[in-house]
Amino acid sequence: MVLVSDNDSATSHAIADDLKEKILAGKYKPGARLIQDELAIEFKASRSPIREALRMLEADGLVTIKTHSGAWITELNFAEFEELYQIRERVEPLMLRLSIPHLTTKLIKELEATLEKLNEATSVEQFLKLDREFHLLTYEGAITSYLGEIVQRMWNTTQPYRRRYSQILEREHFTSAHLEHTLLMKAIKRADLDDAERILYGHIRRTRLELQEQAE
Amino acid sequence: MVLVSDNDSATSHAIADDLKEKILAGKYKPGARLIQDELAIEFKASRSPIREALRMLEADGLVTIKTHSGAWITELNFAEFEELYQIRERVEPLMLRLSIPHLTTKLIKELEATLEKLNEATSVEQFLKLDREFHLLTYEGAITSYLGEIVQRMWNTTQPYRRRYSQILEREHFTSAHLEHTLLMKAIKRADLDDAERILYGHIRRTRLELQEQAE
DNA sequence: TTAGAGTCGATTGCATCCAATCACAAGAAA
DNA sequence: TTTCTTGTGATTGGATGCAATCGACTCTAA
Known part of the structure; x- marks a missing residue:
């Protein structure tokens, strides 16, 4: 198994990796909301790759997405x-x-x-x-x-x-x-x-x- | 835990659910390629929700996505x-x-x-x-x-x-x-x-x- | 015949615009 | 006061067009 991030040139992957690191480092607190537009500005990209990155992080269990509502840093009870x-x-x-x-x-x-x-x-x-x-x-x-x-x-x-x-x-x-x-x-x-x-x-x-x- | 699909109004979810059912029923064979445009036509939607649906199915382990290359029905060796x-x-x-x-x-x-x-x-x-x-x-x-x-x-x-x-x-x-x-x-x-x-x-x-x- | 470079079509990835939806607040009725 | 309704702004979801990338094919040279 590979521990280090694979050098995937796609920006959506780069965004996902970066966000992941920040979440694990505790830079984003559990329960915090993630707004697509804000992330788009932060990463200097459009919302499309942001949306994809959020889906990837959802698969990683780091983010929870609710339809028509938004994305939050997963909070474990x-x-x-x-x-x-x-x-x-x-x-x-x-x-x-x-x-x-x-x-x-x-x-x-x-x-x-x-x-x-x-x-x-x-x-x-x-x-x-x-x-x-x-x-x-x-x-x-x-x-x-x-x-x-x-x-x-x-x-x-x-x-x-x-x-x-x-x-x-x-x-x-x-x-x-x-x-x-x-x-x-x-x-x-x-x-x-x-x-x-x-x-x-x-x-x-x-x-x-x-x-x-x-x-x- | 919930077995039946949740009635999520978003089309991306509907597409994901439908595709999932078809894959499990063996209608798509393992290893088969999924082309976004074709799915878009099949489901009468644009490629955006298709892409999201594919990401969801990837999280479910049913589909494997390779950047800049495409999506395939997961094939287990x-x-x-x-x-x-x-x-x-x-x-x-x-x-x-x-x-x-x-x-x-x-x-x-x-x-x-x-x-x-x-x-x-x-x-x-x-x-x-x-x-x-x-x-x-x-x-x-x-x-x-x-x-x-x-x-x-x-x-x-x-x-x-x-x-x-x-x-x-x-x-x-x-x-x-x-x-x-x-x-x-x-x-x-x-x-x-x-x-x-x-x-x-x-x-x-x-x-x-x-x-x-x-x-x- | 085979290996390599270059080209072109098919397909994916991303940006932008518009529509749909939700949450919240303000106002009206009990 | 409390509850229900309604409207509005913020935010997400989806459609479309264009750019980037890949893979297969052809053509050339050894």
Whole structure:
């Protein structure tokens, strides 16, 4: 699967990519309205490519479109967050299983480098970015078409919750996450599929439960 | 979750719904090219709503769009089929688990009626339609936003393989499917979540393995 | 015969204009 | 005051025309 954006010359794709980055960076807040004309001015294009870009982002789960009404940055309520995490618990271990056998030594080195940087992260934004990078890298070996899309989509839409969770983690300097990441890395290195699946399952599940606890 | 199409007045939605139905019915073959102008004439509309409809179908996984090149009915290769079924094995049992506690007596009756008709099905097309109806009905209790979409999408894109599988089943008058469906129905009626999950998992897995066997 | 460059038609992508729709506010009736 | 109606402005949806791009074909040269 490909992590980086494909160099698609079409402006609608360029707009979609740019908007996506901004949304994930939290520059557009969940629930914020997107007005086609304003975007057209911002991106110096007509509304046609804007409309197409919005449709693409809708497919990514980042934007919600309502006919004759408008487009908004997708806002997950708590029930939806729980649902998404339950799906992640079942699906991402599968993705990891499909990935591990195809991880090259180069990728493993990259993973270790990312993990090291991740362990040294101090700010929330830094942690968020590197955490995403680390996990998506562990999936890089999986030769998939749909699974990768699904997983990415879930990472996209749950980003605001991960940000909130990271703020909780910050208090204890991300230690529990670090431990799990290290365990996961070891399981990956010895290509232990079952163990890797189990650790990842627990990792996602713990996040969900801790956020549920926080919410009460 | 809603199975029937929502009455969205916009023509782009109407076109998307119509196209979707035709694709699922096998009226457009996998791999077939879709030309915007031709669709515009067919649906008596301009290309704008056609383009939007194609984007929606792309999100549904029914159509594949390539920039500056065109749109085709999605064609699953065998590896992609295997992948999708592996996802289904993990995800649909979860959907069933979330659904069962919320199934109303009215829905259960509907399920039983569908199952009866399904057991009497003789033609492949009849079996396909009722099988889809039965399984999606078992998920009807799940109050989900994303999971339902994912599941529907997978049902959409794997439809051609299910058609092929049904043709195999036809030889033995669909008996093995009937048995599993009956077992599933019983587990649902006694609200046995674990058992229902297990039966469904096996049901999907067996389909995958039998088709893999056939393919060799 | 085959490989490569150039050309042309078909088709997609984008801009612009007009029509359709919705949300909101102001006013009228109970 | 509250509720219903009506109108108006903002915004989205769709039609049309033009520009950009791709792919297939032809022609040429080795």
